[in-house]
Amino acid sequence: xxxxxxxxxxxxxxxxxxxxxxxxxxxxxxxxxxxxxxxxxxxxxxxxxxxxxxxxxxxxxxxxxxxxxxxxxxxxxxxxxxxxxxxxxxxxxxxxxxxxxxxxxxxxxxxxxxxxxxxxxxxxxxxxxxxxxxxxxxxxxxxxxxxxxxxxxxxxxxxxxxxxxxxxxxxxxxxxxxxxxxxxxxxxxxxxxxxxxxxxxxxxxxxxxxxxxxxxxxxxxxxxxxxxxxxxxxxxxxxxxxxxxxxxxxxxxxxxxxxxxxxxxxxxxxxxxxxxxxxxxxxxxxxxxxxxxxxxxxxxxxxxxxxxxxxxxxxxxxxxxxxxxxxxxxxxxxxxxxxxxxxxxxxxxxxxxxxxxxxxxxxxxxxxxxxxxxxxxxxxxxxxxxxxxxxxxxxxxxxxxxxxxxxxxxxxxxxxxxxxxxxxxxxxxxxxxxxxxxxxxxxxxxxxxxxxxxxxxxxxxxxxxxxxxxxxxxxxxxxxxxxxxxxxxxxxxxxxxxxxxxxxxxxxxxxxxxxxxxxxxxxxxxxxxxxxxxxxxxxxxxxxxxxxxxxxxxxxxxxxxxxxxxxxxxxxxxxxxxxxxxxxxxxxxxxxxxxxxxxxxxxxxxxxxxxxxxxxxxxxxxxxxxxxxxxxxxxxxxxxxxxxxxxxxxxxxxxxxxxxxxxxxxxxxxxxxxxxxxxxxxxxxxxxxxxxxxxxxxxxxxxxxxxxxxxxxxxxxxxxxxxxxxx
Numbered sequence: 229x230x231x232x233x234x235x236x237x238x239x240x241x242x243x244x245x246x247x248x249x250x251x252x253x254x255x256x257x258x259x260x261x262x263x264x265x266x267x268x269x270x271x272x273x274x275x276x277x278x279x280x281x282x283x284x285x286x287x288x289x290x291x292x293x294x295x296x297x298x299x300x301x302x303x304x305x306x307x308x309x310x311x312x313x314x315x316x317x318x319x320x321x322x323x324x325x326x327x328x329x330x331x332x333x334x335x336x337x338x339x340x341x342x343x344x345x346x347x348x349x350x351x352x353x354x355x356x357x358x359x360x361x362x363x364x365x366x367x368x369x370x371x372x373x374x375x376x377x378x379x380x381x382x383x384x385x386x387x388x389x390x391x392x393x394x395x396x397x398x399x400x401x402x403x404x405x406x407x408x409x410x411x412x413x414x415x416x417x418x419x420x421x422x423x424x425x426x427x428x429x430x431x432x433x434x435x436x437x438x439x440x441x442x443x444x445x446x447x448x449x450x451x452x453x454x455x456x457x458x459x460x461x462x463x464x465x466x467x468x469x470x471x472x473x474x475x476x477x478x479x480x481x482x483x484x485x486x487x488x489x490x491x492x493x494x495x496x497x498x499x500x501x502x503x504x505x506x507x508x509x510x511x512x513x514x515x516x517x518x519x520x521x522x523x524x525x526x527x528x529x530x531x532x533x534x535x536x537x538x539x540x541x542x543x544x545x546x547x548x549x550x551x552x553x554x555x556x557x558x559x560x561x562x563x564x565x566x567x568x569x570x571x572x573x574x575x576x577x578x579x580x581x582x583x584x585x586x587x588x589x590x591x592x593x594x595x596x597x598x599x600x601x602x603x604x605x606x607x608x609x610x611x612x613x614x615x616x617x618x619x620x621x622x623x624x625x626x627x628x629x630x631x632x633x634x635x636x637x638x639x640x641x642x643x644x645x646x647x648x649x650x651x652x653x654x655x656x657x658x659x660x661x662x663x664x665x666x667x668x669x670x671x672x673x674x675x676x677x678x679x680x681x682x683x684x685x686x687x688x689x690x691x692x693x694x695x696x697x698x699x700x701x702x703x704x705x706x707x708x709x710x711x712x713x714x715x716x717x718x719x720x721x722x723x724x725x726x727x728x729x730x731x732x733x734x735x736x737x738x739x740x741x742x743x744x745x746x747x748x749x750x751x752x753x754x755x756x757x758x759x760x761x762x763x764x765x766x767x768x769x770x771x772x773x774x775x776x777x778x779x780x781x782x783x784x785x786x787x788x789x790x791x792x793x794x795x796x797x798x799x800x801x802x803x804x805x806x807x808x809x810x811x812x813x814x815x816x817x818x819x820x821x822x823x824x825x826x827x828x829x830x831x832x833x834x835x836x837x838x839x840x841x842x843x844x845x846x847x848x849x850x851x852x853x854x855x856x857x858x859x860x861x862x863x864x865x866x867x868x869x870x871x872x873x874x875x876x877x878x879x880x881x882x883x884x885x886x887x888x889x890x891x892x893x894x895x896x897x898x899x900x901x902x903x904x905x906x907x908x909x910x911x912x913x914x915x916x917x918x919x920x921x922x923x924x925x926x927x928x929x930x931x932x933x934x935x936x937x938x939x940x941x942x943x944x945x946x947x948x949x950x951x952x953x954x955x
Contacts (some may be wrong), residue, residue, distance in 0.1 A: 231557060234514040235382075235507070239378045239514075240382075241517060241521070246370070246371045246378070253364060254341075258351055259347060266454075266457075266694050266698055267350075267694055271344070273828045274461045274466075277425060280836055281462070281835070284421075285328075285418065289325065289410065292847070293328070296317075296406070297320060299950075300317040301316065311399075311403070316403075319391060323387055323405070327412075327474075331412075332414050332470065334380075335414075335470035338465040339466040341368050343465075345371075346691045349361050350690075350704075350708065353708050353711070358529050358530075359530065361707060362529040363527065365684050365688050366524065372469055372680070372683045373679030377516075377517060380473050384404070391404060394503075401506060404481060407477060408474065408945040409945040409949045415467075415473065416847075417839050419470065419937075420935050421838075423790065423931030423932075424793050427459070429455035429458070430456050431801070432802045432804075433805065434926075435798075435802055437450035437453070445696070446692060446696035450822065451823060452801050453824070457693045458828060463930055464930065465686050471934060474938065474941055475726060475729060476675055479669075479737075480510065483509035483669055483736065486665045487507075487662060489657035489658040490658060491505040491506050493657050494565055504562060508666070509665060511561060512554060512670065515557055519548075520546045520673075520674055524676075524680060526541065534714070546674045550670075550673040550674055551580060554576040558570070566650060567648075568647070572645070575644040575666045576666045578641045578667045578670070579666065579669065579672075580670045582667070583728065585728070587721055587725065594886050595889065601890050604618045606902075608915075612916075615921035619924075619925060622883060622886045623880065623883025623884075626878055627879055630728070633728065637731075638664060641732075644663045645663015645664060648663070668729060668732040668736055671728065671732060672729060678722055679722070686719075688712050691708050692712040713892045726937050737941075737944035737945075748952055748955055749955055771858070772861045772863075775865040775868075776865060779853075779870075783869055783936065786842055786846055787935075789842040790931050808822055842935070846942055847946070850865065851946065859951065859955055862947055863947075870944070876936060881933040883929070885925075885929055887925030888929070894910070
C-alpha cells in the first residue's frame with residue numbers, strides 16, 4: 229500500500245519531464261526563413277482544422293453526456309448500482325465529460341509540439357545530420373507521449389478519489405466507466421476526422437503530383453502538399469493522441485473493476501490494505517513512466533547506422549527498467565495480501581513480452597530490411613495489380629502472428645493469475661482475470677515510449693516535406709528520407725502495439741462487462757465473491773447469434789464508410805490540384821505559386837462533414853442492439869465485434885505500412901532485383917506501381933485501421949456504461 233503515492237508522483241513527474249522536453253526542443257535552431265515559412269503554413273492549417281473539429285465534437289459530446297445522464301437517471305436500478313437514479317445519472321455524465329475533455333486535450337497536445345518539432349528536426353538534419361535530427365524528433369514526440377500518459381493516470385486516479393474511492397473502493401470503479409466512454413467518444417471522432425483529412429490530402433497530392441505530373445513527393449509546385457503535411461499532424465498526432473489516451477484510460481478502469489472481486493474477498497478475510505487490488509494497476513503504470521524517461525534520454529543515434537537501432541536501444545532500456553519496477557510493485561504492494569506475488573509478477577512479464585513480440589512482428593512485416601516489404605517491391609515490377617495482390621497477402625498473413633501472440637498472452641497470464649492465493653491458501657476470486665489485467669498493465673508500462681515513437685513518424689514526415697519545399701538540397705533530403713522511412717515503421721509499430729494491448733484489454737473488458745451484468749442482475753453490487761460468476765454466452769440462442777452477427781457486420785460497415793469518405797474527399801482534392809495545374813501553367817515553371825489554402829479548406833470541410841455518419845453508427849448500433857436484444861446478445865455482439873475489429877485492423881495497419889515502405893525502398897535507389905543488376909529507382913514503372921499500392925494502403929493504415937482501434941474500445945466502454953439498460 230505504501231507505493232500508492234507513486235501514482236500522483238509519476239503523473240507529476242511526467243508533466244515536469246514533458247515541460248523539460250518542450251524547452252529543449254523549442255529552444256533549438258529553427259532553420260532558414262524558407263523552412264520557417266512552410267512550417268508556419270502547416271501550423272496555421274492544423275490549428276484552424278482542430279479548432280473547427282473540436283467545436284463540432286464538443287457539441288456532440290455535450291448532447292451525448294446529457295442523453296446518457298437522463299437515460300441512466302430514469303432507467304438505472306439503485307438496488308444494483310449502489311447509488312440513487314439521479315446519482316448514477318449525474319456521476320456518469322460528469323465522468324463522460326471529464327474523459328471527453330481529457331481526450332480532446334490529449335489530442336491537442338499531441339499536435340501542438342509536433343508542428344513545431346518538425347521545423348527543428350529539418351534544421352537539425354541540415355546542420356547536424358542523423359544524430360541530432362533523431363534526438364529532436366524523438367523528444368518532440370515524447371512530449372506528447374508523457375503528457376498523454378500523465379493525463380490518463382492522473383485523470384483516472386482523480387475521478388476515482390473524487391467519487392469516494394477511498395471509502396467505497398468496491399463501488400466507485402463501476403461509477404467511473406463514463407470517463408472511459410467519454411474518452412472513447414471524442415477519440416473516435418478525432419481519429420475519424422483527422423484520418424479522413426490526412427489520407428484524402430495524401431492521396432490527392434500523390435496521385436496527381438507523382439503519378440500524373442511526375443514531380444517529386446512534397447514538391448512545392450503541388451497544391452495539395454501543404455494539406456498533406458497538415459494532415460500528418462491532425463491525423464497521426466492529434467487523432468492518435470486522443471486514441472491512445474482513451475486506450476490507456478479504458479484499460480486502467482477495466483483492470484480496476486476486475487480487482488474489485490479480490491478486494492471484497494480480502495476485506496472479508498480481514499487482510500491488511502485490501503484496496504491494493506484496485507490500485508495495483510495504477511502503480512504499475514507509474515513505474516513505467518520513470519522507466520521510459522530513462523529510455524528517452526538514453527537514445528543516441530550514430531550517423532552510420534539505421535536510426536531504428538537507436539530507437540530500439542532506448543525501448544529495450546525502458547523495458548528492462550519496467551521489469552524492475554514491476555518486481556518492486558508486486559512484492560511491496562502484494563507481499564502481505566497474497567502468498568506468492570511471483571505469479572502476478574510473471575503475468576506482468578507476459579504483458580511486457582507481448583509488447584516486445586508486437587514490436588518485432590510489426591518490424592518484420594513493415595521494415596524495408598525484411599522479406600515481406602521486398603516481396604511487394606519485386607511484385608511492383610509487373611504493375612500495380614501484382615503490387616496490390618502482394619500487399620494484400622502480406623496484410624492477411626500478419627493476422628496469424630498477431631492472433632497467436634494475443635492468444636498465448638491471454639492463456640499464460642490467465643493461468644498465472646489462477647495460481648495466486650491469499651495467505652491462508654484460499655483462491656483469489658477472479659485470479660485468472662486479474663492476471664490478464666496485470667499483463668495488460670505490464671504492456672502499457674512502456675506506453676510513453678511507444679507514443680514518442682509514434683509521433684516521431686509525422687514529425688520526420690513533415691521535416692522531409694519542409695526540406696523538399698524549402699530547397700535544402702539532396703544531402704539534407706537524404707537524411708530526412710532515412711528518418712521518414714524509420715518514421716513509417718515506428719507509426720506501424722504503434723498501431724501493432726495498440727492492437728496487441730487492445731487484444732488483451734478486449735478479454736479483460738469483456739469479462740468486466742459479464743461481471744457487471746451479473747452484479748446488476750443480482751442486485752448485490754459490492755458482494756462479488758458471494759454469488760456465482762456470469763460466464764456463459766449461449767450462441768445457440770437466436771438473439772445471441774444475431775448479436776454476434778451484427779457485431780462482425782459493424783466492423784466492416786464502419787470500415788466501408790471511412791474508406792468511402794476518404795475516397796470522396798480525395799476525389800475533390802485531385803480535381804482541385806488538376807485544375808490548378810491546368811489553369812495556372814506558371815506553377816510547373818516555378819513562376820506562379822499554387823493556391824495551397826484552397827486544398828486545405830477542401831480537406832478540412834470534408835473531414836468534418838464525413839466523420840459524423842460513421843461516428844454516429846459506431847455509437848448508436850451497440851446501444852440499439854443492447855436495448856432490443858438485451859444483455860446476453862450484447863455480450864456476443866461485443867465478443868465478435870472486438871475479435872473481428874482486431875483482425876481487420878491488423879490486416880489494414882500492416883498491409884498499409886508494408887505498401888508505404890516498399891515505395892520508400894524503391895525511392896532510395898538501394899534495391900537491386902535478386903539475380904540481376906537491375907536497380908529500381910524513382911520514375912521507373914515499378915515506382916509508379918508502388919505509388920498506386922501506397923495510395924491504396926493510405927486509408928487502410930491511417931484512417932480505417934486506427935479508427936477500428938477506437939471502435940474496439942468504444943464497444944467495451946459503451947457496454948459497461950449502458951449495462952443497466954440492457955437487463
